Amino acid sequence: MAVPPPKLLERALQQPVVLLLKDGRTIAGRLLGFDEHMNLALDGAEETAGGTTRRFGKMVVRGSNVIAIHAPAPGGKGA
Amino acid sequence: MAVPPPKLLERALQQPVVLLLKDGRTIAGRLLGFDEHMNLALDGAEETAGGTTRRFGKMVVRGSNVIAIHAPAPGGKGA
């Protein structure tokens, strides 16, 4: 049974997520909501860009800038 | 209960917001309104780009240039 992207995002509501943006920024926060353009509403948003982190609180991110959305799982690194 | 992006923007009406634009500009102002393309109407708009600030008063910003919208909260900085 398929899990289309909106369904996967729905399951992530109120959960922490990480957004990878086209310009290299990463934005982490709790997912408050989203729409069909993949615009996203976050709470406790933290942007990381070039090794610097800024805290923004509530934030709307326009979907057209987003590459991918994932859970902030303790992912391993390797070559 | 989900808070989709338009709902979060609605709550920000008449409040100060900060827009992060694709070309690196930041525009701050009071949110007068928005539409489904995330075009935004601001009052008391101030643009910051390359360390310089310009005041524009009323301003319409086309949504396609916007990366994110957040409240001008006293966010901390860190590595």
Place this chain on the structure above:
Amino acid sequence: MAVPPPKLLERALQQPVVLLLKDGRTIAGRLLGFDEHMNLALDGAEETAGGTTRRFGKMVVRGSNVIAIHAPAPGGKGA
């Protein structure tokens, strides 16, 4: 009460406006009209790019090139 972007543009009809374009140009003129794509019709259009000004008279600017539209208010500059 919200003032969505088209409403703010409507109020600017027949008034002088300044357009900030994506490629760095600025176009000033009197706003004759606009449409839902934020295409704009101007009279007395003057383009400023790289310190040079050119006068064009009537002009249609395609909305997809526009970053923002504001009134030519005497805005201050600062660091």
Place this chain on the structure above:
Amino acid sequence: MAVPPPKLLERALQQPVVLLLKDGRTIAGRLLGFDEHMNLALDGAEETAGGTTRRFGKMVVRGSNVIAIHAPAPGGKGA
């Protein structure tokens, strides 16, 4: 009374116009027609790019490449 962009283009039908394109080209010609995407049909089209002019006769220009359309008025230059 507002003059939306299509109305201004309609008035320019059969008149000489100049197109500013995103890649810096300028295309001049007589406006034969246009559509809602701002695709344009020209007669006697002349392209100017990097100081060189080429004559093309009839030409269709895709609207997505257009920044602005204006009359070839004798505009002044200044700093």
Place this chain on the structure above:
Amino acid sequence: MAVPPPKLLERALQQPVVLLLKDGRTIAGRLLGFDEHMNLALDGAEETAGGTTRRFGKMVVRGSNVIAIHAPAPGGKGA
């Protein structure tokens, strides 16, 4: 009476046309057909890029890459 872009393309059916593409390529061929996105079907397609010509026969070109379409008229060159 206006000649909108699709009408001008219709008149060019079965005729030789030249396409100017965004990346600087030129593609010449006989116009077999087109659609509302300005996708184009050509026969006897020849691509010219960087002084090199390649022959492709039948070809579909996606409209989003097209700047302009014109007849291969013997256009003059000048400064």
Place this chain on the structure above:
Amino acid sequence: MAVPPPKLLERALQQPVVLLLKDGRTIAGRLLGFDEHMNLALDGAEETAGGTTRRFGKMVVRGSNVIAIHAPAPGGKGA
């Protein structure tokens, strides 16, 4: 009988796939679902970029960043 792109993706549900992204990243994972914009939902997502691999678990990739989707077949390399 034609196999349109959505049909081919449907056959790949629950199978491992590899996504080639516009910025050079490769993302591999099990395909959970997709939609008409080619947004994709993956499980066990692994990103490879510049020789480094990161594991993300569940991930939504926005279709506008995708160049191509293929099976992780043992493809040969050659000049």
Place this chain on the structure above:
Amino acid sequence: MAVPPPKLLERALQQPVVLLLKDGRTIAGRLLGFDEHMNLALDGAEETAGGTTRRFGKMVVRGSNVIAIHAPAPGGKGA
């Protein structure tokens, strides 16, 4: 009688085709299907980029990356 682009692609079903992509890649394969966005489904896909060829088997290519689609005819080269 016009042959619009979808009709030309229909005739190419089950035939070998070559895709020219915006980033310079070439992808060759047998055309399994396509849709109205010019998304393409291929079998026996082979990518060529920078003189290197990789075999992928079945592949979906997103139409927004495609410049042109042609038959792998033995085209001549010349200046």
